[in-house]
Amino acid sequence: MTPSTRHLRLLVTMRRAFRLTGLSAALAMGGCGSSATHSEGLEPATLPAELRADYAVFAQRCSKCHSLARPLNSGISDENYWSLYVARMRRQPGSGISQEDAGPILRFLHYYSLEQLRKNEKAVPPPATSGSSLSRAPLQIRM
């Protein structure tokens, strides 16, 4: 291959890369509305309105180091263990999970666990979805 052919091929490759850049930027701008919805998480619209803010905290903090599939598919239903689990994650370096964040995260996980149990065992009554009921959920936040 002559040097001029090599340069030509490199030029074509770079042009393709620039086209891809433009396409990606356009898609990114078009997809701005979806940037808060995490790809491996839940669709916020399917959650009770009063839980969406809690879910947003969970999704933002817990997707920093790993996929949301990890906690959502962990199969944990015991609240005490969720409390230990979140405390362990909160202590991870650079987690960005403060004490203030632990409450909303555990509130969402409490709802999610009950929802999963309800799906798996029809005998379990559906979780309460009113804000007052959720806020009274017996959550234990580990320091």
Added chain:
Amino acid sequence: MNSPAIRAWWLLMATFIFVTTTFRLARAVDHTTAGSAQVDYHLAGSKGFGNPASGNSDVFDGFTIEASFKMAVDVSEHLSANVKVCFGCHGLEADMAYFDLRAADEFNLRVGRFSPSFGSFNVRHDPANHKLSDKPLPYDMGRMLRKNAWNNGVLPAPFPDVGIELSGTHWFGETAQFDYAAYTVSGFRNSGANPTDLNFQESHLPYYVDNNARPAIGTRIALTFKLGAMADTTVGGSAMTGTYDHRNDLTYFIGGADLSLRVERTTIRIEYLLRRQEFDASNPALFKYDISPRQGDFFAKHGAFIELEHPLARRLDAVWRADAMFRTGNVLASSELSDGSSVLRATFGLALAVERNLRLKCSAELWQFSDPDARGRQTEISAHWGAVGTF
């Protein structure tokens, strides 16, 4: 009475009493299991589907797999354990087997086998936790082109080792998180007759016994600031040093700095690593260049990357990455490198979440080497197609 064995016995007894009186065991043991498997197909463009007579030793092309299985056990609020086994290039390996003893958020003692705290990529090294098939060049472990000439990255990840780590985290209010870690581990190895670089294959070989009995030491500090509900930034610095030959003569020092900014699903990561490496210069005939009488017994390997990850749609993310390495110093006479070699790579990749536990990845890479290969090529193109599943 003052023999090392007696002192070790008293230390063991004191540790036992400390642990049993400080930490209350829980009545029930809670545990979770998790795992991941990534299959990746790597096509090295200039090489195509054929292999030269020398085989495919300079690039892992074709299919590769990385699989792992992890169990985490919370014995109590103060004691947890993690075990993780991996299957990959080095066969079956223990990536984690450690206990965490925690007296407070600011005081956690980790003992066993673990990847010591270094850099920001460390916590994301599992293929399920990063959205490209391969790692940034400074952390590359076998997927880069010309991997043998370069002996992989600056600090190929993961780098599990046996030892002890003291770490902690402290929040200043609700906005700033400070992390620290200090550790002592066996360190990297090369048991060869004339060691000229770290032997990463040997460092991963079981049985995990050090070749020189002198531990390596290291530290990391990082600060994370919450910039609102949906944004945070982390800045960190890391360092480790030790000897790698069996005579304890040859040292290595690895330092690094990292910065990341995350706003919703968009993340920018910047990281720089440097390894200063001494080598055995007792046989000048092994080297390409004359050995300088002063400071001629080391090389420096720099590596850096900048990465932008952002959503294109709910299930689709794009990743842009530019990374590079620069090596300066003497090289073996047989090496393709010179005393000032560089490699630059530009990557564009897509990650599609097919469903919660399955992600497809593809990426294209443009490489630029400072040194031509046997056919005079300095520019190369490669591509990855991969799938990673988690449970």
